[in-house]
Amino acid sequence: MGRAMAKSDTRPKSFQEIILRLQNYWATQGCAMLQPYDMEVGAGTFHPATTLRSLGPQPWAAAYVQPSRRPTDGRYGENPNRLQHYYQYQVLIKPSPPDLQDLYLGSLQAIGIDMDLHDIRFVEDDWESPTLGAWGLGWEVWCDGMEVSQFTYFQQVGGHDCHPVSGELTYGIERLAMYILGVDHVMDMPFNDPGAPIPLSYGDVFKQTEEEYARWNFDVANTDVLLKQFEEAEAECKAILDQAPVDPKTGKRIVMAHPAYDQCIKASHLFNLLDARGVISVTERQAYIGRVRALAKLCADAFVQTRAGGWTDGNAA
Amino acid sequence: MPDLLIELFSEEIPARMQKRAADDLKKLVTDGLVEAGLTYAGAHALSTPRRLTLAIEGLLDKSPDTREERKGPKVGAPDKAIEGFLRGAGLTRDQLEERETPKGPVYFALIEKKGRPAAEIVAEVLEATIRNFPWPKSMRWGAGSLRWVRPLHSILCLLSDEAGASIVPVDIDGIKAGDTTEGHRFMAPGRFAVTGFADYEAKLKAAKVILSPEERADHIWAEAQNAAFAQGLEIVEDKGLLAEVAGLVEWPVVLIGDIDDEFIPLPPEVLQSSMREHQKFFSVKNPKSDLIEKFVTVANRETADHGATILAGNQKVLSARLADAKFFWENDLRIAETGGQAWLGSLSNVTFHNKLGTQGERIERIAQLARAIAPLVDADTDLTEQAARWAKADLSSEMVYEFPELQGLMGKYYATSAGYSAQVADAALDHYSPLGPTDDVPSAPVSVAVALADKLDILTGFWAIDEKPTGSKDPFALRRAALGVIRLILNNDLRLSLVKLFDAQVLRHEIALNENGSVRQALLRDLDNEIAKHGVFGAAIRTVLDHFDGTLSKHLEKVKDILPDIAHDLLDFFHDRLKVHLRDKGVRHDVIDACLAMPGNDDLTLLVKRAEALGAFLATDDGENLLLGVKRAANILAQAEQKDGVEYSYGADVKFADAAEEKALFAALDVAEAAIKPAIEAEDFAAAMAALAALRAPIDAFFEAVQINTDNQIVRRNRLNLLARIRVISAGVADLSRIEG
Structure with missing residues (x-):
């Protein structure tokens, strides 16, 4: 992968321009530009393009925006920095290239951070996802004292050692954009070009939904229904993976790792909703996390039995 | 003789690991070289965020034949x-x-x-060092299998002497050693070659890297002090932070920035915590007002605008954080001003431990125990209960949720807003103390009572559910809690029976563990009344059990049987901790054992007083010789008792004594007995030991002059009974048989 440290003379004008520049930058670096996963997730890591694709021997390079939901962080759109729905920009490259730090710094430059004026630091921050049974070592990246990204070398996912190792970059786009655009409250941030015929702020797009979801997440969501859905997703995930590898209809070997993983994602999000509703006690919390982790592990076990996960005929990975 | 220079250049090494890693590099390499016969004159190791460096001077150029x-x-x-x-x-x-x-x-x-050339040995030792490096956490990267703390990019390994420098051929998973390194990531990118340590250090400095962590720390500290001093302010010293920050930068640039006026009224500890934990900022204090007014941040570079952009960014991040803190503080104050009942209520929904119930239940138990302790430590009972009920309130506050390290301190601040007295406020902070073995011990009576109740509740709780510390596993820091109790008692000279307190609290736990809600509350209330009335626990529990006849579970009836075992086991645990504590203070373990065997050993102040007196006594000539005499008497007695099958314990009569020394011993024992008994009752152990010491001469003289075994059985039995008196009298002071030597 080439080194692209080209200076962009113009500063971005809007939230979306920062996203577009990231897309453009990582496309230039050769990543496949994927689209957001079409399910509710808590972070970009949950996208199967990261979780599952970080497993097995096949090389991989992908980048995408992932809308993410964290019900407990809802503040009715009033807190300048906290949202229950926000965007992450996610890059995953396997094996991690030797110049990944430089590539990352190039991306900061691409979105308008002048490397000559700012203080960029890599500060120890080891990443662990108890729900995914995953961990890695890396840093949080600071720009002038503000955390702008997570930088992680995946070591284990779903209980499997990662080999080769993937390098993962996660940008919290709202926070990064607010810093670059000099905005103090997220809702005041220009979403599109302020000079556009119809200029829209982040608040124009999301203030109302933040209110609606905060009310629903905290006070209205039917916990009996959520609990039931959690159980169903858990059961369905296991049922899918209990199927024989060979499809009796087509006679083909089809291990359904992805459909099962969808159920795992669902269970994880349902747990987050239940957590926001305050119906999960401290001790139960661990038990729920353990249940989601068990699903993630089953899905990882299944994925390495698929072609994308390194399975070849007569030779399980 | 050549010098050796090694640099392992990687992506950013966590600050907290750098020093240890540099030391390990030095140890592993020098040990390996010496093992292979290569001695050296000197070695030193250095580190920056991106490199570990080892310089060895005066290495042999080959190992000897x-x-x-x-x-x-x-x-x-x-x-x-x-x-x-x-x-x-x-x-x-x-x-x-x-x-x-x-x-x-x-x-x-x-x-x-044949001796081998240095380069060959260095290559082997370096490879083994890198492959087996003891990082606390290491990782793989890319498609390789090598492990390092973060991806390892290059190895510099150079042997140099007057004739020049040569690269030591090392190749580890495709990383070939060379003679080049890199300077500062942003200020001086690109690789350059070096010829030896002096050249390396100088070129690095030119490339904006200060190699020595001490030099970086000194530089930061000096610059920070200058910057503060120039504005009439001073830096709040923080050595841990200084070391950490020195490990985050290769080219430290100190910048001093403002804290927005609206945040300065926040408690200084809140400002400090927020700045230190999240931003790695030093606090800058105005010595006149004692308020934190500014901050110092350490950037990793110089910029054309002299750090203006960096400082503005940092200031903005800090303001956002402090806005959060201020928001928490103001919300908390609103609740505190209404008395803080909302916090206490919500603690009833917070699980403390899945077997030991909620924080609310724990507070209730602590409050009851604290009431019982109050009179023993001269604290006002009602005030103590108030303090115990308030002490954990801040755990529900938003500030403590965000900054757990401020627990107790926020309780103190909020107590004042809630209208509590200064004693209650202080107890909120001080009841967690002492935390470590050198931590200050509270002395204010209310704080002492709550601190004891807090620690005894957690200890008795885990004993009641049989989850005691084992080996290195002590997840609830129970050893620390027991040491805390010991220090609270000893430092404040408190006189209390631990077993009584154990019993009462274990019973509260057992009731909570085994009875349903309504019975439980009534039982607890009754029990407390009964304990208050009887003062003695055994009587209290019997009365309570009678009172609730028929409504109690079988388990609770069994409790009165198992209680003594639990309390006894917990007391053993305390005695072990006490031994460790006293050993650190130079008290011999056998001296403590001799005193542990005496009655009243759950009164730690008494126990230690006795041990100190005994230790001092044994250090004298009289003590040492008396000990010999007493042991001799005990041995002779034991042998005779075994042979004769009887216990000699009574009836020595002076009328059967013939030798003058025998008569003198009778007289001396009478005197000693008369002096020791009241001295022990008055807990004047020094006087008791002195009276015992007076027996030394008569005992020595007796053994010198008198043969115990004679044909006259009456005289022999009389002499053995006389020895038994020595045993009895000395046993009233301490169990001297436990003393070694």
């Missing part, structure tokens, strides 16, 4: 034996030498090893 002679089997020994010997020596048969010995001709082997 060695010559070893080995004696082998006899000539004519079986082939198998000879072959084995040849394998071990690495020789062939024609290289062996036959020598005559008194036992006949024997094979000898002469093993000569």
